[in-house]
């Protein structure tokens with residue numbers, strides 16, 4: 347199989363000039379409403395595993411309260427949590443957060459209450475890592491490239507669409523019909539717990555080669571049963587999960603799906619395929635598609651540059667489906683251009699919000715709308731004087 351390079355695009359080609367086109371679209375700093383959920387602006391936290399459940403029980407703790415709390419105080423509109431496992435074997439690492447058990451609800455409730463008190467919205471990213479699970483955490487000193495944790499060291503058997511391994515990971519067991527039905531039920535149960543924990547909705551992680559993505563792609567799904575064979579078969583796990591999760595959530599709560607909008611390999615998903623799938627998802631009650639890329643196959647090379655995934659979001663949005671853009675977006679003018687040029691409805695920031703949880707407020711200063719992201723009352727003295735100052739001065 348030929349593996350293509352996924353090349354980035356420059357901010358100007360990704361977003362188009364801010365002044366191009368007819369009427370400018372909304373601003374990054376404008377609110378957005380999806381169903382009954384209104385986010386105060388379009389600066390959203392991208393999901394990021396924190397590997398911080400030290401007791402390996404999937405229960406979030408003080409770190410998560412402070413981590414998500416800081417981003418909420420910092421002015422972001424909506425936070426998508428780290429990948430939160432729907433079953434213990436669906437974890438990426440032993441230290442992942444979970445919503446597979448009722449005792450994980452109250453610790454999350456502490457987080458959602460604080461985030462709401464700070465004026466932000468929060469959505470739970472529900473995930474099953476499939477054949478990419480059971481690995482070491484990506485922390486300094488961990489055996490990141492070491493593949494799967496051996497069973498004797500606390501790893502677990504993996505589940506996959508086929509029996510093929512991902513790179514140096516252990517080979518998974520090929521999922522049975524009963525396994526996949528159980529996965530759908532696990533997502534629905536976790537969504538019910540997310541609702542009990544006070545989340546504003548759920549994002550399904552169907553990107554980066556995790557189980558829902560692995561089933562979607564002909565490059566990784568070689569099944570000839572009802573969970574593969576043709577496009578409808580390969581989409582079945584995702585679409586049944588969407589239906590089950592939508593039914594588990596109240597009508598006013600949001601359902602997002604993260605897709606890898608392009609796989610970067612011959613025969614894998616293209617932006618056109620993703621736009622088609624996004625329409626089917628929207629027809630089933632998905633409110634926004636969060637457009638990432640890659641992660642399906644080991645050995646696909648990426649050359650990311652600012653805004654490199656924006657074209658995927660633009661394709662989804664052109665199909666009439668609300669879209670989020672993510673990936674090396676850290677300049678406020680770039681983020682504003684992505685939204686106002688109509689390439690995405692929201693921008694998700696990952697690492698930049700780890701570097702600066704107050705990025706949304708700083709962006710408002712840079713974009714000359716300091717009042718658009720009001721500081722928390724207890725921080726007002728810090729921002730009174732900073733409002734005329736750009737970044738870094």
Ligand SMILES: Cc1cc2nc3c(=O)[nH]c(=O)nc-3n(C[C@H](O)[C@H](O)[C@H](O)COP(=O)(O)O)c2cc1C
Pocket residue numbers: 392393394395396427428429471551553554604638672673674675694695696697698
């Ligand atoms: C530490 C870290 C953890 C991540 N964990 C997740 C995750 O749990 N779920 C997910 O969909 N993407 C995850 N990602 C990808 C990010 O959400 C984001 O798409 C990527 O970092 C590109 O955005 P950025 O350039 O703004 O960081 C992770 C990225 C980082 C850096």
